[in-house]
Amino acid sequence: MSIQLKVPDIGDFEQVEIIEVIVKAGENIKKNDPVVTLESDKSSVEVPSTVEGKISNISVKVGDKVSKGDLILEVEGNGKSLPDEVKKTSDQIPKSTKNLIEEAEKTIEQEIKKAPEVEKETIRVAEDKISKVVSDGDIDPVETKEWIDSLSSVLETDGGKRAQFLIKQLIEHSYRQGSDLVLSRNTPYVNTISPDKETKSPGDQNIERRIRSLIRWNAAAMVVRANKKFPELGGHIGTFASAATLYDVGMNHFWRAKNNKFGGDLIYFQGHSAPGMYARAFLEGRLSEKQLDNFRQEVNPGGLSSYPHPWLMPNFWQFPTVSMGIGPMLAIYQARFMKYLINRGLIKDEGRKVWAFLGDGEMDEPESMGAIGLAARENLDNLIFVVNCNLQRLDGPVRGNGKIIQELEGIFRGAGWDVIKVIWGSYWDPLLAKDKTGHLLKIMNETVDGEYQAFKARNGLYVREKFFGKYAETKELVSSLSDKDIWRLNRGGHDPHKVYAAYDQASKNKGKPTVIIAKTIKGYGMGKTGESVNTTHQQKKMGVDDLMYYRDRFDVPLTDKQVQDIQYFRPNENSEEIKYLKDRRIKLGGFIPERTTYAKQIKAPQKDIFDFLKESTGKKEMSTTMALVRLLTNLLRDKNVAPRLVPIIPDEARTFGMEGFFQKIGIYAHEGQKYEPEDSEQLSSYREDKKGQVLEEGINEAGSMASWIAAGTSYTNHDIEMIPIYLFYSMFGFQRVGDFAWAAGDSQARGFLIGATSGRTTLAGEGLQHQDGHSHLLASTIPNCISYDPTFAYELAVIFREGLRRMHEKKENIFYYITTMNENYPHPAMPKDKGCEDGILKGMYKFKEFNKNKKIKIQLIGSGAILREIISGAEILQNEHGIDSDIWSVTSFNELARDGMETERYNLLNPDEKNKASYVEQCLGQSNSPVLAASDYMRSHSEQIRPFVKNSFYSLGTDGFGRSDTRKNLRKFFEVDKEHIVTYALSVLSNEQLISSKPVKDAIKKYNIDTKRSFPSKL
């Protein structure tokens, strides 16, 4: 029996061209094998087979135009599979819907089975606690008591869940009855985990305290010593002082290192708490005294970087975090990418976690909480945030008039996170238990952060009077405590028991991300000059008295003389402390932080896989974006490369003609697809899949960039090399997420950034905020970013393959920024010249010579879309003005400038050696003719090479705000169209006294150029 394969529904398109026939007659094909590639003027997409068997006849060839229902091929069916049309009638329900129904049926069955069992929870109701709620605004205390008593009884007999259920019912009922009061997402200002529910730490608290004290001391000492030597160096003491316990509990009990058996937890340390991490590494024997002494002195080898910078300490730091707000987003997308790798079957699910340490001031950065919704939506139970609420930022209180902990609780809970507040230390437990009247809780709720901060800057007597003294009941509550006892009442973030309990609960959490909000004291233990005062953040020096106080406060075994000399302290190798510390880390698999990579290279595909882009397209027009999509489609057929590609798109796939990827490789969705998409019958249907490969990030450039960094550093964080390709509107790239791009460089991320629809005049009709004429300049600021602005498909192919080879085969720590355009034009074949590929990669090559007249010559150089204006201009110059020219295609002004600077520096530093010629000079110095450069970017883009060009040099560019219009009008406006190029070329030659000014004036007249018009950047 012969079965036909017809053109499926391809959306709104008719008469679409077949650009490739992938199969041959006589071959056996399976379901989903691509058979032909179709290309409209907007996108190219493969047609997968829906039939199986031996191909008996192919009815189409390259160049044919087809529409829905046209015959593509016929197979001799083997009876295993039926064409879609036949199948659909026998199986009316789409698979996704069928799965959904099956799942729903299963759940209902399970629920029916479960129903009779009422889950009971044993709960010990704290005896009569807060039963006498403070009666402010209570119009009927007796009634209130009755309700509370009923609830207590439910709690006791049926547990918390039942009580919560009843409360929910009551609230819903009151809404239905007309109440519109929104109930708070906040709980009272006490710890989330009650003392009876705390998991106890198995650690030896005495030894752990001694270790922590030494880490505190050494961290402070290294900052003070560095600033004594060079006061300009700076550093921070107060931040780590507030966070030491939060880190120590993690290091001693929770964070598992990467080793040959386990992938490791990933910890994002708060950037300016770095001294604490060095101090611990010193005790662990990983860093020497000499290294500590070189804190913040990184120019000579052996220094320690001020903050976590993987670029500067590549075997130590994993994540750059110090630019506030970057860490939280990177951590969220890191956790998401970990799930992506697991769901795609590329790494094992080992229960690894991502922890991120953040400052309370840092939470004001829009980025810090900008992606918390995603974390909840994606059920990132592998993610734990720890927000160190020391109530202060750099200048003063974070929320002097409010409560940062409560504010964060509401926001995170509202977003769907589990919130664990760690506010009070164990010394408060008995007081809270004795607070029968609820007055202590009332003060806790009423006191604002400015007051909480001020208390800790004073003393016990002050706290007694100002805090407990507010109500007679609380004054009485502490009447038996001395001022010293009151001063000892500790905050949760400094209590290892409370911190342990919170970490333990967070580590076991399922289905949701967790945030631990811990209350601490900035500059904890620093005494009068540094503890809880507004200037703590800036404290880099400590006087002898303060140091003595610090030593005594933490019982550091140093003599007065040693303190005066600010000596480090490391107990000997056999001491209890060092043995304990090392033993803990051995049990947890190794040291943290540590950056390693065991990822295998990805073999770059054979060159010929890109050959189709090196041929002329004839009259057929195509954009470079489309060329890239075709290139990626081909790469997806390469067995080595295909699974490692991570296409990342922020809601622009259709703009870039990439919707074909939806069906082909699927959109990653951790829940799969719970609905039948509206376009399910179409070839490019919106297919979400748990194993999907495309990261469709929505309108979220920062998130896309964070995903790209996670994928680009997967080689170290997950030991698997991935190839992220993030395509974006070029204007919404570096300009929008520049700091992330900088962090990508620091992180040594490898991958491709594609600035699509690029150029100030090439993206027509979009206007000032869309049209990019400077992203290449921004790209040039990142040392390990290699950028290209190609014009032709073959240039793109050569650049892309070399990127794959350098980054993913040779493992160079660089990343690529390539601009592509949406202007359709024909592409020539790659010039046969042997040096062409080399030139493309170095940044320029001679594209063409116009030599008809053999008299006067100009060198015209340019990149991207404007190269075509230059080529047209050169033809006019030759044919109408008798001027010859050499045309150079500049694929990268940035790379040329880098080479130029390096060469010039070498020549200046080696005066006795023969001068080297920069690559630009090697190219343009072959002739004496003047040079005119042009691009679709600001003049400073091409101006970068001026110092290295010995010939006279002139440049044109698109300086100024973009605006919407046609390409033709825009290029005229910015004076980079072929007419301006001709006119300026003539003027250059006249200026160089090679021709008279007459042809220039003629051209100005002929092309109607307004010479009195203002410079475009002023318009």
Ligand SMILES: Cc1ncc(C[n+]2csc(CCOP(=O)(O)OP(=O)(O)O)c2C)c(N)n1
């Ligand atoms: C984007 C950015 N802006 C400003 C700074 C400078 N800075 C460093 S630490 C800091 C205060 C941080 O306060 P917080 O987050 O509360 O941390 P803490 O030191 O109190 O733990 C500031 C403003 C920065 N590092 N990054």
Ligand SMILES: [Mg+2]
């Ligand atoms: Mg703070």
